[in-house]
Amino acid sequence: MVRATLLRLATASVLAAALLSALVTVGVWRIGEAEGERTAQRVSTQVAAAVLVSLAGRDFTDPARVDRPALLADLAPFLDSGMIYRIKVWAIRGEAAWVAFSDEQRYEATSRPFDPGLARRLDAGEVVVFGVRDDAEHRYESDRADGLREVFIGFRDAVGNPARLEVYVPVDVDGTVRYAMVVLLPLALLGVALLATAMLPLAVALGRRIDRDRREREDALHYGLAAAELARRELAHELHDGVIPGLASAGLLLDAAATVGPPRSATLVADARARIRDDIRQLRSLLSGLTSSCAGPAEALGRLVAGMQGGPRIDLEIADGPEIGDGAVTLLHRVTGEVLRNAVTHSGASHVRVRIHVRDGLVHAVVADDGGGFDPAAPARPGHIGLLLVRRAVEDAGGTIAIRTGAGTGTEVEITLPATMSGSPSGSVSGPPPGGGSGR
Structure with a gap:
């Protein structure tokens, strides 16, 4: 069972490591995506702060008035340093948006439908970040789309017409x-x-x-x-x-x-x-031994002690007190008999004392011997499990058992049971009759 438990622990650890690795991977990927968007926003905002004044002073509705060389010169530091990969300026004309300027001249004069949702966000001052799609509009960036983010920033040109600055910012999500x-x-x-x-x-x-x-x-x-x-x-x-x-x-x-x-x-x-x-008297004696609850504790335990005479001296003391129920008498007879047989058979004692008294609704039974003692924490030897059965029977009935012993100091076992129990206790000890011996 130890090997099986260790195998289950190892399996659970491997599964936990795999699950945790998957969660960490997903979490880190989302962090990388979010960091890429923040980087794109930060870079595009810096670029916009540097060039929007120049862009806002130009009229992008008339292609003839767009000074392409001057714009390229203003944007060259950002493009050459790799801070941005691509830049486009969109002008709004009716229901369409068209590229009025781009560092990639082949984009200029191309158009697409006007996006009112994007327009509302940009007019509200929002910086909008998108991933680069693999389509005709991004045909010259699709080969490195995973490493780019496109950022839109809204402004108005020199004549007050709405315009859009689109900046493609390199991001290293995979590296992050x-x-x-x-x-x-x-x-x-x-x-x-x-x-x-x-x-x-x-x-x-x-x-x-x-x-x-x-x-x-x-x-x-x-x-x-x-x-x-x-x-x-x-x-x-x-x-x-x-x-x-x-x-x-x-x-x-x-x-x-x-x-x-x-x-x-x-x-x-x-x-x-x-x-x-x-023969009838002998049958009644046998029946009485099998159904000890029919007798009181003094009679039941008296017969039990009488059947063990011939070994160490056994003194039985039963104090007067409230009546004990039949269920308690039955269990008391069985567990006390088991402990007493242990003392007589295994302790090497010369004197065993059994004391029974009732107090506060509880039956207290103490079996003490002057034998050699034993280690109650040690595992029971095979075939010597009497005290284990006693403990389980007592605990199942709602009682307690305390064992005080030591090498050469004898053994004292104190059993406490409820004085009234309905019927025969389910946790009763099925031990051999007197003289059979059970072992500790």
Whole structure:
């Protein structure tokens, strides 16, 4: 599971890196486009500030009055330095706009329909930026259209007619994107790598915990199956060696009584009745062990302690107090029995003390021994998961369990349960009967 968890972490990290790279690329490209527009606006505004006074003093409605050499001389510093790539001056004539001047003379006298939307924006003083389209109007710029932005600035010529200054400004969007990617993408990927590295210990711990929980579940299942099989065998043994022979012998006595006369028959019947009473008492004892909630805590736990005599001395103390519900008695019998079996079987103790009392609606059960102690944080050994089952059963019932132990200092397990629970608790411990042993 640790390997699978690490593989999932690596896969998630790669996917996160790919997604982040895509987002960074899109973001950087948009930044590059926006930076290209800002550059085009800034350059065209500088050019306009330098040449608009000269342009506004000329009449562009009459081609004969356009002094082309003078205009080229005014614009030469911007064109020669590469600050701008192309410039056009549009004059408005009725429903059409035509090129009155351009550094590319082949554009002059060409026209296009009047654009009222563009006119409103320019008349409002807006500087309008467009990308260069691949069409006849831009036929001499289309070979480097990706590196150009066309900017329109409105003005009026010497006779008051509306005119448009169109400036083509070189922009390096690709270079801006590449530079930003070189700077930002490694940082983004480094962030993902650092995050994955920081999560690595957590992923390993989580994988190990999942492995441990899975093993505990498997052990719990095997333990439950083994405990059920052991209980079944114990019950079968009791019935086979005790109840069934007694009933069979009672049947034989009754058969014999039917073939003999008084007073011999009366003796045989009385003997059969005695055997049947013994078998009934034995069956009730077995039934009582299976349904401990039918008895109070003192009786149920008293039988439990009596069945464990022969090892360390066990003292049972049950304080007088409010009545405990059948569900609480059942679970208390099972979890206390499991802890007590652990102490008797595994602790090496000479004395075990069990104390039960009820306070504030809670049942407190303390099992303390003077044995060798153990490490409660250590994983349970295979087949030794009694305390794990106890903990789960208690927590499922809304209770708590506290373990205080240490090497050579003995062990004290305190279990707290609600004094009233409806029915049999779902988280009950299915352990073997006394003498089976469960292990910690």
